[in-house]
Amino acid sequence: MLSKRFSWFALCGLCALLAACAGTPQHAPSAKPVNTKPSAIGAAKPVVAPVASASAPAIPSNPNLKPYAEVIKDFTRLPGYLTVYKKDERYIIELKESDFAQPFFFTTQRSQGIGERGLWGSMMLESGVGSFVRYSDRIHWIERNTSFVAPNNAPLQRAVADGFSDSLRGAAAILSQPEPKTHAILVDLNALVLSDFSGTATLLQSIYRQPYQFDRNNTLIRQARAEKAETSFDIRAHYAAAALSIATPGLPIPPSVPATLPDPRSMFFGFTLSFSPLPDLMTPRAADARVGYFKTTQRNFDNDFSASNRQHLIHRWRLEKKDPAAELSIPKQPITFWLDRNIPANYREAVTHGILAWNPAFEAIGFKEAIAVKQQPDDAQWRSSERDYATVKWYLATDNAVAIGPSLVDHRSGEILDADVIITDFWTRGPRQQAVQDILPRTHAHDGEDCQYAVSAFAEMQQALDLRVARGEIAPDGPEAEAFVQDALAAVVTHEIGHALGLTHNFRASNAYTLTQLRDPAFVAKNGIATSVMDYVPYNTPAKGQRDTEYMQKRIGPYDYWAIEYGYKPLPADSETAALRDIAGRAAHNPSLAYGDDNDAGGGGLTAGIDPATGRFDLGDDPVAYFRQRLLLSHELWDALARRAPDGSISEAADTRSTVLRSLSALGSAASNAARNIGGVSVTRHTSPAQREAFSALPATTQRVTLAALSQGLFQPASFRIDPALLRRLAPNALDNNSAEQLPLAGLVLQLQTGVLDQLFSDRLSIRLLEAELSTAASTDRFRLAELHTGLRQDIWQELKSSNNIDLMRRNLQRAHLSRLSAIVLRANPGTPADARALARYEAHALQATLRAALQQGGRNIETQAHLQESLATLDEALRAPLLRTNP
Structure with missing residues (x-):
């Protein structure tokens, strides 16, 4: 089918997924209803399937x-x-x-x-x-x-x-x-x-x-x-x-x-x-925008007085107390996950731990041992693809390290009837470096914006291991590294089981704590590093000289407890609507319950969401501080690799090359997340606009600090200085890679920089900065689009103020800036705001004048002089050319 009718994490990357990683298309008919009893969720009545007839004719x-x-x-x-x-x-x-x-x-x-x-x-x-x-x-x-x-x-x-x-x-x-x-x-x-x-x-x-x-x-x-x-x-x-x-x-x-x-x-x-x-119809439970569940959406035409006939039913397992009167009772039927016999024996304990990590949330609402784990016998006659068995299984592939937790649902009520978590064999590979070497090139080649948590989680795990090995803290094949991998696998499974229980991503969870708090062992021991395992949480790696705490999110957080309460707490039918409203309403007063899903996070880069607090693989409440920390970690890693003596192994050069590539990728991701502060808007989920503001632009000072941080970090060649001797050693694996080229560092750095430049020049960001004039008081200190464009020009072309030579990385960056400026002047898209086009032409004239003055100074080397001459010629041609105006 063209539409998939199951709930994903996403292909999570710890996911993959798919969530998305992940939504669930809806179905379903009607004719004679199976059940017409009133529902406990008010406007959301049970979904019913048509019946051919009460008793079919002979x-x-x-x-x-x-x-x-x-x-x-x-x-x-x-x-x-x-x-x-x-x-x-x-x-x-x-x-x-x-x-x-x-x-x-x-x-x-x-x-x-x-x-x-x-x-x-x-x-x-x-x-x-x-x-x-x-x-x-x-x-x-x-x-x-x-x-x-x-x-x-x-x-x-x-x-x-x-x-x-x-x-x-x-x-x-x-x-x-x-x-x-x-x-x-x-x-x-x-x-x-x-x-x-x-x-x-x-x-x-x-x-x-x-x-x-x-x-x-x-x-x-x-x-x-x-x-x-x-x-x-x-x-x-x-x-x-x-x-x-x-x-x-x-x-x-x-x-x-x-x-x-x-x-x-x-x-x-x-x-x-x-x-x-079909099972007996389970009482459905209405979805709430403040709590993240996969959902079935129906159009219910019963009541034509309702403003909307759309009703949303969350996906959840049927879970009932065996003793309804007991404060804590075992369920009539636990949610049982079977470990497929194809899971390697030495990983079954970690997988089991990851599954059972959810039981404390169910205990908090009165269920003892709500989730059970069983092992499929080697001689079992049944297969894990059968509907009666929710399973966790291994699978083999060549192009991705993913884990996903899809489920199959009775769309009449949202009841989850089956779920199968699958995990790639890449988690079992050794040495760890080779696994990531196999994964990353193909992942970046064509996976784009897929929601696949495990891909990035695996790379995050490997990068943390790289740094600890480089520091001499652990041996790559030692017991500490193996324990690290086991913990990471358990965390992946916990995330995917969350999807199998009906939960969507919560990409706001890693924004709850400060980086200072995350360096406090006592705080982290009590709170973890995020408020939910349903986020894509990077490793909490300390910079040199900082204290070690926990590296990963090992336990479910307060948001997870709250979400399970909303979906699974037994509630009297006559008061369920009010009780659910009260549970969801706690989010207004408790920052630990903040929620943002895949739509809020967007696809990353040009399609990223408007709220920088809702992002993938960000950590802490300050994306700029996290970018700076990533830069420090990258420098420490590169210096350690340059000092490290070769170990004599055949794969040492290729492994080191992969380590450098991973560090650059992580640095670019952190820079992209930080850039979302510029034009960023804080979004609050709620049900009544009268209660509080839904949208609030980030303070102008925050946006200025972000632009300065990108100028001082991402746009400076010094940020990417890697020892030349190390670069000469970074040979690819000749058996797996037909290319014998050196690592193209300048080209890789330019990719990171242009990714952020494209964000800052995007029409979406320009519109937000311009529209802020309408949603803020005239006296408010506002970060304006003109300030962004002028700041970028002055920072990126700062060498024009002196007679210094301009090195390769800066020339590349300046050409990238110039090409984007010229493109707006020459070929404005229909969606480009008129003010953005006017500002681009204004900046082009200002840059043109500065280039002319710089060329008159002389004293620069041939490469710099040629670069400046070509840049000026490009601007001259762009400003003389007629503009095809496609919108007023």
Whole structure:
């Protein structure tokens, strides 16, 4: 399918994810409601699925069809929720009268992948509410549309049925007359399910720009499993392209091919398709914008007096006390996660610890041992892809170190019915450096803004290890390093289990404490380094001379306790709405409960959110201070690497090269987060504008300090001085890398700098700085767009005030600034504010005059003189050229 109906972290990066890393598309139909009892959440009524009929009519006989017994002769019977008959690779499914009367739950998972580009095995794909509909000679498998409902209004139920469509997922011929006693019929199962129900052909075409198609002739059902609670099918699906496209000049995205296949024209995927009864309808719980849960969104047409017919139901497990009267009770059915037998034995303890880390939050609301962990036996007959087993499993891939925690949901109520956390084998690799060497180039190549927590978490872990090894604190293959990795793995699992429990990211959690507090061992021992494990929290690495505290977020935080209370605390039906409002309302007075999700954080860079307090891999409440600390850590690391004697290993040079690359990447990320202060707006989530301001521009002094910090740090060549002898030693791994080039330090630094320049020149930032004039008092000290542009020009071209030579990194930066200035003057985008264009022309004239004066001074080397002459010529041409005005 083109839309995935499961909850992600995101592909978290500790995620990946996917959250996003991650939202959940909605479905669902309506007709006759399953349950029309009033809901405890006010306007949000239970989602209902349509029912074919209360009691399906008897199935008529068709004399043109063979008798039931004759069709199944020589077939093996597999009794279960849906009984299946098997003979060789042919399968037949039995459908009774009752199977047409009730909707069912279906799920699909990718059990086998190709190990790259997100096409991994062990991936949940979707879930839905289905039903079987019979016509004269065929059966339709229908996916019911559960997104539009009117559960308590019969006329509007008819209108909903007329106004919105269900979807056809499969169709097959009826093979037999009704069985004389049970009146059951037989249906060709191969025809019903052997199709591209997952939408994989479209996905392959989108990823590779190749004409891949589903190959029905070479697709088969490998196995059927029929039990009372579930009938499932393992499908081996073939996808192929008769001929592959080649790159054509001028195409924005050239075609590519999978790198993991012996023949890129052909590939197999494994899918598990499961059918099971729908559970009794769980009482749904309304979502609140102040607490982060994945949600199902419906349009409920019952009440036309409501301002909006949209209702949002959080995703959560069914959790009920065995003894409702007890203050602390075990649940009737704990949330049980099974450890897949493919998890390496030496990592199972860390994984278990990461899962059970959530139990204290449930104890706080009256559940003892709400979450349980069990180990799948090596001889188990069931597979982790079955719906009845929530699992944590390992998987293999070549392109990403991710961990994700998706779940499958009953969209009528938001009840989570299954969850599978998967973790890459990169966490088990040794030495650790080689794992990151394998990951990072491919991750940066095409993952872009994917929400994948584990990718960055792995790199963060490795960077912290790099520095501790360089300081001589631990040995790279010693017990301390192994313990560090085990702790990091447990933290990743805790984050992903949070997603599997229904929680979304909270990217505001790492902003709660100051860097000073994070250097206080007593404070960190009590509070951790963030208020939630659902953030992307970087390692709390001390600078040289600072005290060690905890390096990572090892425990759930106050936000996590509060979020679990909102989603899972048992509440009386008649007071649930008020109680939930009171729980969520605590966020107004408790900074530890502040929340910001993926939308608030944005995609990073040009698409980052407007509030710098909500960001990925930031630490502390001052992004500028954190950027400066990252700069200190980078310098310490580079100096230590330059002094360190080679260890004689073959991989030493490549490992050191990767260490330098990681440090540059982390430094660029910190600079980008700090740059968000400029034009930054503090955002407060609330339900009533009368209570407090929703948007507040950051103080002008904060923005000025940020611009000065970027000028003194990111834009200065001294910030990236690496010992030349070290640079000459940084050879790539010749076996894994076809390039024999030296590390292009100047080019890498320019990438970091231009990333921030693009943020500062973006239309979005210009609009915010200009619009601030309307939302602040005239007497307010305001950081203006003109101040930003002038400050950038003066800082980046400061060498023009003297007769000094301009070195390579500064020349590169100046050209980057000039190209952006000229682009606005020459080719203004429709979205560029008119004032931004006017200021760009004003700054271009000012720079033009300064360049002319500088060229008259003389005394500079040839490279500098040529650079200045070319810059002036570029400006002259840009200012003389006509501007195509596309907006007033």
